[in-house]
Each structure stands twice: as C-alpha cells, then as structure tokens.
Amino acid sequence: MRDAASGLAERPGLAGTPARLLLAFAALVSDTVREAFARRIVWGIYGSSAFVLAFLAFVLEIDIVSGAKATITLFGQEAMSTGSVERLNEFIGYIQGAIAAFLYAVSTFIGVFVCAGLSAAIFEAGRAELLLARPLPRGLILLARYTGSVLMVALNVLLLIGGSYLILGAKSGFWNLAFLWAIPITCFLFSVLMALVLLVAVVAENAAVAMIVTFVAMVFSPILAQNDLAIRLLPSQFARNLWKAGYLVLPKVYELGAMLLTLVRGDEVESWLPVTSSAAFAAAALALAWLLFARRDH
Amino acid sequence: MPDSAAITVRNLTKTYVLPFSRRRVEALRSVSLDVPGGSTFGLLGPNGAGKTTFVKILLGITRPTAGEAYLLGELAGDFRSRRRVGYLPEGGRFPSYHTGRSLLRLQGQLAGLQGSALHAGVDEVLDLVSMRPWQDVRLARYSKGMVQRIGLAQAMLASPSVLMLDEPTDGVDPVGRAEIREVLDRLNHRGVTIFLNSHILAEVELFCRDVAILHRGRLRLQGAVASLIRQAGYRLTWQPSHSRAAPVPVEEEFPDLPSLNAAIDRLRVEGALVMKAERCQSSLEHVFLEAIQGEDPSDA
Numbered sequence: 353m354r355d356a357a358s359g360l361a362e363r364p365g366l367a368g369t370p371a372r373l374l375l376a377f378a379a380l381v382s383d384t385v386r387e388a389f390a391r392r393i394v395w396g397i398y399g400s401s402a403f404v405l406a407f408l409a410f411v412l413e414i415d416i417v418s419g420a421k422a423t424i425t426l427f428g429q430e431a432m433s434t435g436s437v438e439r440l441n442e443f444i445g446y447i448q449g450a451i452a453a454f455l456y457a458v459s460t461f462i463g464v465f466v467c468a469g470l471s472a473a474i475f476e477a478g479r480a481e482l483l484l485a486r487p488l489p490r491g492l493i494l495l496a497r498y499t500g501s502v503l504m505v506a507l508n509v510l511l512l513i514g515g516s517y518l519i520l521g522a523k524s525g526f527w528n529l530a531f532l533w534a535i536p537i538t539c540f541l542f543s544v545l546m547a548l549v550l551l552v553a554v555v556a557e558n559a560a561v562a563m564i565v566t567f568v569a570m571v572f573s574p575i576l577a578q579n580d581l582a583i584r585l586l587p588s589q590f591a592r593n594l595w596k597a598g599y600l601v602l603p604k605v606y607e608l609g610a611m612l613l614t615l616v617r618g619d620e621v622e623s624w625l626p627v628t629s630s631a632a633f634a635a636a637a638l639a640l641a642w643l644l645f646a647r648r649d650h
Numbered sequence: 651m652p653d654s655a656a657i658t659v660r661n662l663t664k665t666y667v668l669p670f671s672r673r674r675v676e677a678l679r680s681v682s683l684d685v686p687g688g689s690t691f692g693l694l695g696p697n698g699a700g701k702t703t704f705v706k707i708l709l710g711i712t713r714p715t716a717g718e719a720y721l722l723g724e725l726a727g728d729f730r731s732r733r734r735v736g737y738l739p740e741g742g743r744f745p746s747y748h749t750g751r752s753l754l755r756l757q758g759q760l761a762g763l764q765g766s767a768l769h770a771g772v773d774e775v776l777d778l779v780s781m782r783p784w785q786d787v788r789l790a791r792y793s794k795g796m797v798q799r800i801g802l803a804q805a806m807l808a809s810p811s812v813l814m815l816d817e818p819t820d821g822v823d824p825v826g827r828a829e830i831r832e833v834l835d836r837l838n839h840r841g842v843t844i845f846l847n848s849h850i851l852a853e854v855e856l857f858c859r860d861v862a863i864l865h866r867g868r869l870r871l872q873g874a875v876a877s878l879i880r881q882a883g884y885r886l887t888w889q890p891s892h893s894r895a896a897p898v899p900v901e902e903e904f905p906d907l908p909s910l911n912a913a914i915d916r917l918r919v920e921g922a923l924v925m926k927a928e929r930c931q932s933s934l935e936h937v938f939l940e941a942i943q944g945e946d947p948s949d950a
Contacts, residue, residue: 372762375759375762375764376759376760376762378759379756379759379760380760383745383756386747386748387745387747390745390747473745476743477741477743478739478740478741478742478743479742479743479744479745480711481706481709481711481737481739481742482737482739482742482743482744482757482804483760484709484710484711485709485710485711485732485735485737485739486729486732486757486760486761487729487730487731487732487733487761487762488729488760489729490729647713649666649706649711649712649713650706650711650712
C-alpha cells in the first residue's frame with residue numbers, strides 16, 4: 353500500500369498519542385543504556401562487580417562445624433575462626449556493610465562520571481537537532497535520558513548487592529534481609545545526584561561542568577552535615593542562615609550513607625528527613641531541567 | 651494561510667542576544683514565504699544568512715522572536731506538526747555505536763513506528779539509499795558519504811510529506827549525488843515536498859523548481875528557477891584592429907538580436923575582428939550574486 357502524500361509505503365504509526373509516546377520513551381531509555389554500554393568504563397564497572405562476586409563465590413569459604421564453630425578461609429588459608437554462629441553472622445554483617453558502603457560511594461561516584469557524559473551527549477550540535485526534530489515533547493527526551501542512566505546504575509547495584517546477598521547467604525546460612533536496603537538507598541542517592549547532573553548539563557551543556565558541580569555537592573555534604581557545630585561557630589546570622597539553607601536544600605549524601613549503614617545493621621532509623629528532603633531536591637532539579645530544556649533554543 | 655502550502659511563514663523574525671556582550675544578532679528579519687505542497691524548493695544564501703535558523707524555527711528547535719510559521723497547516727513549534735516531516739540536519743551527528751539498521755530502528759520508533767511497519771520501513775529506506783549491504787556495520791566505520799545516506803534514510807523513514815534537507819549531498823561523491831537526486835526526484839514525483847537548504851548552487855539549479863535567496867536574515871528574492879535564469883542575452887567577443895599593444899579581446903553583452911547585429915555592423919565598418927557571438931543565459935550563481943550584492947539600506 354502506498355501513501356498518497358509521500359509515495360513511500362504507508363507505515364501507520366500507533367494511533368493513540370500516549371501509546372506512541374510510551375514507545376518512543378522506551379526506545380530512548382533503551383538507547384541510553386546502549387550508549388552507556390558502548391563506553392568501556394561501564395564494562396569496567398560491571399566487570400568490577402563480577403570480580404567481587406567471583407571473589408565471594410570462589411575464594412571465601414565458610415565451614416560451620418556442628419552449627420557452633422565456624423571457620424572462614426581465604427585462598428585456602430584460615431582467616432578467622434569464630435566461637436559461635438552469632439560471631440559468624442556478625443562477621444557476615446561487617447562484610448555486607450563494607451560492600452554496601454563501598455558500593456554507595458564508588459558506584460555513585462563512577463555513575464556520575466559516566467552519566468554526566470551521557471546527559472550532555474544529547475545537547476551536542478548535530479545530535480540535538482535530530483532528536484528535537486522528532487514529534488516528541490522535549491521533556492520526554494530528557495526524562496528518558498534520566499531514566500536510562502538511573503537504570504544503568506541500578507542494574508549494577510542490583511547485580512552486586514543481590515549477588516553477594518545470595519552468595520553470602522548460601523555459604524553462611526545467614527540471610528540478612530536488611531542488607532537488601534542497600535539496593536533502594538544506593539539507587540535513590542544516584543537518582544537524586546543524577547537530577548543535579550541533568551540540571552547542570554541542561555544549563556551548561558557541558559559534561560565536565562555537570563560532573564564537577566555534582567562532585568562538589570557530594571564533597572560538601574559531610575561538611576554541611578556538621579550543622580550544629582557550624583551554627584555555633586559561624587560569626588554572623590547571615591552566614592548561619594546560609595549554611596542552614598545549603599544544608600536543607602542540597603542532597604544529603606552523607607546522611608543517606610549513615611542511614612544505609614544503620615539499615616543494613618538492622619537498626620531503627622531515627623529520621624527519614626534525608627530521604628524526603630533529597631527527594632524534594634531531585635524533583636525540583638528535574639522540573640527546572642525540564643522547563644529550561646523545553647524553552648531552550650538549539 | 652494557503653491550504654496547499656507545505657510551509658508558510660509570515661514576518662518571521664529571530665533575534666539572538668549574545669550572552670555577556672548582550673549584542674543582538676538579527677538572524678531573520680521579517681521573512682514571509684510560501685512553499686507549495688509537492689514542490690522542490692531551494693533556500694539559498696551565504697553562510698550566516700539565516701537558512702539554518704529558518705529551518706530550525708520550522709522544526710521547533712529554535713523559537714521565533716516574532717512572526718508565525720506553519721508546517722503542513724499546523725503551527726511550527728508544536729511537536730505534533732513534525733509528525734509528517736523528515737529532517738536531515740547539516741553535519742548531523744549520528745551516534746557511532748549504532749549500526750545503520752539499529753539507528754533506523756531507533757529513529758522509526760521515535761517517529762511512532764513499530765512491529766512489521768517498522769521492519770518494512772527500515773528495509774525500504776535502506777534499499778532506497780543503497781545501504782542494505784552495510785546495514786549491520788557500525789556507523790563508526792562508515793565513510794562520510796555513507797553516513798549522509800543513512801541520514802537521508804532516517805529522514806525518509808516515517809513516510810514524510812515534507813523532507814527538509816540541510817546540505818544533503820555534503821561529502822557524497824558525484825555518483826552518490828546523482829543517486830540521491832534520483833531518490834529525491836522519485837519522492838517528489840509521488841508528492842513529497844522537498845525543501846533543500848544548500849549553498850551548492852549547481853545542485854539547487856539542477857534539482858529545485860523554486861528558490862528563495864536569504865541574505866543577512868532578509869528574503870532577497872523568490873521565484874521559479876526557470877524564470878529567474880531565463881534572462882537571456884548575447885555576448886560578443888571582438889578584437890580592435892588598431893591596437894598598438896598585443897590585441898586584447900573585448901567582451902560585450904547585448905540584450906537582443908537587433909542590438910547585437912547593429913554592433914557587429916559597426917565593428918565591421920571600424921575594421922575590428924569579430925571573434926565570437928554567442929547566446930548567453932544567466933546562471934543561478936549569477937542571479938544569486940546579484941541578489942546578495944544588491945544594496946539594502948537596512949543592512950547598514
């Protein structure tokens with residue numbers, strides 16, 4: 353069948369606009385993940401995760417004798433002998449805490465490094481025009497980049513945390529469900545930072561600037577977290593208010609990390625404010641990025 | 651707004667304000683233009699004339715400062731107006747991690763195609779631009795001409811009614827250029843409006859029926875190529891008989907045959923040597939140069 357207008361074979365698109373937009377969104381998300389995996393560093397991240405899992409699976413051995421005494425061996429050498437299963441569980445908890453903390457810091461750091469480039473890539477001259485000339489709302493293009501980037505990092509977190517949970521659980525018999533808190537908390541932190549990356553990328557259209565601003569926010573978080581001390585030490589009311597505003601507005605990387613360790617240990621969290629305020633920051637950053645991108649000339 | 655127009659713009663104005671210096675650059679100055687549906691239209695102009703800005707406004711990539719632009723009857727800028735438009739930007743940067751086929755699949759999905767329609771569409775445009783043998787090769791390994799062909803294929807993918815092409819044969823060898831012209835010609839015969847943005851005048855002259863010339867953001871000339879270059883005349887080359895130095899041929903142009911003949915008679919009486927008399931026709935290049943060299947007080 354030929355289309356009278358174009359003469360090319362008629363190719364009916366999806367009739368309903370929402371369905372068409374959903375299809376385009378899925379295609380853009382998938383393209384973002386594909387672009388990420390075209391970069392060697394992403395294979396490096398996933399390779400490192402696979403290495404950690406292989407280490408836990410093949411090098412770490414745990415022998416439990418009569419359910420009471422446990423021996424932990426590394427590379428065939430006895431590394432630790434515990435007097436009770438409780439001590440073993442405590443030790444497994446330490447390993448899980450270390451993995452969670454390492455992943456929280458390193459995975460988000462590398463994730464920002466990679467995804468800043470991914471975000472800015474769509475603003476490159478010659479590429480932006482191709483995307484913007486498609487019958488799609490601009491916000492959708494931005495949201496798909498965001499989702500694809502978060503998905504790429506989330507898959508790695510899921511692989512490493514989920515994999516190490518299964519391996520350590522199978523070897524020790526200690527199934528610490530609290531360890532799985534590392535998945536949502538780490539993904540949440542990355543999605544908050546990614547909103548900042550995207551906002552700066554829209555404003556500056558530059559990957560390096562997006563990366564630097566986000567790293568500065570990450571580095572400043574533990575400093576800003578010293579809220580009580582700063583308020584006592586700062587000389588003027590203006591400076592104190594400025595500090596408080598910075599603390600309230602910026603994503604709470606440090607507090608979320610502390611919350612992660614508390615949750616992995618199985619303890620109660622005193623306040624969920626770091627989550628709510630960081631989520632509010634992410635929502636505001638995304639909305640602003642959306643607005644600026646929609647109004648920008650290219 | 652004419653119903654049959656593929657593109658209509660009225661008093662389109664775009665002023666960029668440069669950051670820091672706050673200097674204003676008028677990229678388009680009150681441009682009004684109609685591109686009839688089913689035509690082959692060339693937008694000409696030197697670098698910086700405002701051609702790309704004009705196309706970007708039509709596609710909603712840039713917003714106008716003033717005026718209106720319509721694409722297939724819908725207000726340009728609304729994403730729905732781009733449903734029946736294919737676009738090949740100048741210097742388009744296609745992600746090099748894609749193969750030709752995967753890029754076309756992605757572009758098809760963004761245009762709303764899926765399933766068998768998408769598959770058939772990709773096959774059809776790959777054949778149209780003769781890229782089927784390289785469909786599974788990554789774009790990173792393509793030559794510039796091959797990238798350009800894939801770019802053209804993605805523009806044609808969603809059965810567009812209007813094809814907007816910015817320097818479509820850039821980097822393509824002469825054989826490839828002829829092939830691309832043939833493909834575009836076939837599409838045009840089937841009713842697709844081809845809007846060519848180019849500074850390769852010979853190509854526009856070969857392919858387009860209508861042209862407009864932009865210069866410094868202002869529309870200088872618009873019309874059918876045939877009528878613009880029809881202004882025929884006669885050129886006479888002759889040599890003076892009593893030249894003391896080495897005789898230098900003189901060229902003179904005449905608007906019609908009687909004036910040419912009168913001049914030949916006069917020269918014969920004077921003993922000059924008539925070397926050549928020929929019919930001359932102004933080329934598009936001639937028309938273009940005249941149009942952009944014309945004085946415009948507002949340019950100052």
